Amino acid sequence: EPEVTQTPSHQVTQMGQEVILRCVPISNHLYFYWYRQILGQKVEFLVSFYNNEISEKSEIFDDQFSVERPDGSNFTLKIRSTKLEDSAMYFCASGGLSTQETQYFGPGTRLLVL
Amino acid sequence: AQKVTQAQTEISVVEKEDVTLDCVYETRDTTYYLFWYKQPPSGELVFLIRRNSFDEQNEISGRYSWNFQKSTSSFNFTITASQVVDSAVYFCALLPDNFNKFYFGSGTKLNVKP
Numbered sequence: 001e002p003e004v005t006q007t008p009s010h011q012v013t014q015m016g017q018e019v020i021l022r023c024v025p026i027s028n029h030l031y032f033y034w035y036r037q038i039l040g041q042k043v044e045f046l047v048s049f050y051n052n053e054i055s056e057k058s059e060i061f062d063d064q065f066s067v068e069r070p071d072g073s074n075f076t077l078k079i080r081s082t083k084l085e086d087s088a089m090y091f092c093a094s095g096g097l098s099t100q101e102t103q104y105f106g107p108g109t110r111l112l113v114l
Numbered sequence: 115a116q117k118v119t120q121a122q123t124e125i126s127v128v129e130k131e132d133v134t135l136d137c138v139y140e141t142r143d144t145t146y147y148l149f150w151y152k153q154p155p156s157g158e159l160v161f162l163i164r165r166n167s168f169d170e171q172n173e174i175s176g177r178y179s180w181n182f183q184k185s186t187s188s189f190n191f192t193i194t195a196s197q198v199v200d201s202a203v204y205f206c207a208l209l210p211d212n213f214n215k216f217y218f219g220s221g222t223k224l225n226v227k228p
Contacts, residue, residue, distance in 0.1 A: 033215070043159070043205060045215040056214050089157055102149070103209075103216065105159040 002026040004106035006092050012112045013082055021077045021109045023092030031095040032075045033103060034067065036060065038088045046090075049075065082113045116141050118208050120219035127196050128227050135191045135222045137206030143167075145211035148182065148189045153203040153221070162204075165189060196226045 005024045013019050025032050034046040047057040049067055066078045075094075079086055089110050093103040117140040127133045139148065150162040163173060165182050173180050177194045193200055206219040 031214070035216070042220045043218040048214045091159060102161060102164050104161060107158040110157065
């Protein structure tokens with residue numbers, strides 16, 4: 001069964017460093033998403049991406065964040081200068097042919113900023 | 115406003131008991147989709163069910179059943195004869211038709227004791 005994959009599963013970084021979180025969505029999906037879950041809290045939407053551009057982003061997704069689909073398979077989230085409060089689980093999700101389709105989540109990347 | 119409320123923060127039951135997890139949602143969209151996800155201790159989000167707003171039929175899948183009532187804006191989830199492996203955090207989520215993102219509830223942590 002097709003699934004969304006994410007690498008790395010865990011990342012530890014120093015405050016101020018750049019991190020890139022990688023995702024491989026399900027191959028025939030057209031809509032891609034990043035969500036964040038701070039430990040013990042709810043899952044929060046960060047950004048959606050369609051047709052090689054951002055279609056929507058939340059107030060959390062400030063200038064420190066960027067997304068890219070560099071090669072038609074990977075979908076990346078970059079945090080330019082990490083802060084302590086960026087420590088969270090980051091989930092990538094992909095959806096099929098329309099925005100109303102189910103979004104399937106990857107296993108997450110647990111980011112710890114020290 | 116789009117909002118999902120899971121009022122039960124944590125529930126503990128003994129194995130083989132039935133348990134119901136509550137979910138109440140708010141949306142102004144006439145078309146929307148409701149989901150339940152399971153998050154085991156390993157952290158991934160596992161898709162359980164999707165319901166369309168125009169389909170109020172209840173659904174049963176093995177020990178799981180879902181009760182969707184538009185009149186009370188609720189989408190409750192019942193586990194019959196709970197098992198230890200059901201221990202997880204369960205999230206209810208709303209996908210409004212006019213918004214390309216999920217709104218998650220804060221989750222209910224279910225502890226099933228042997």
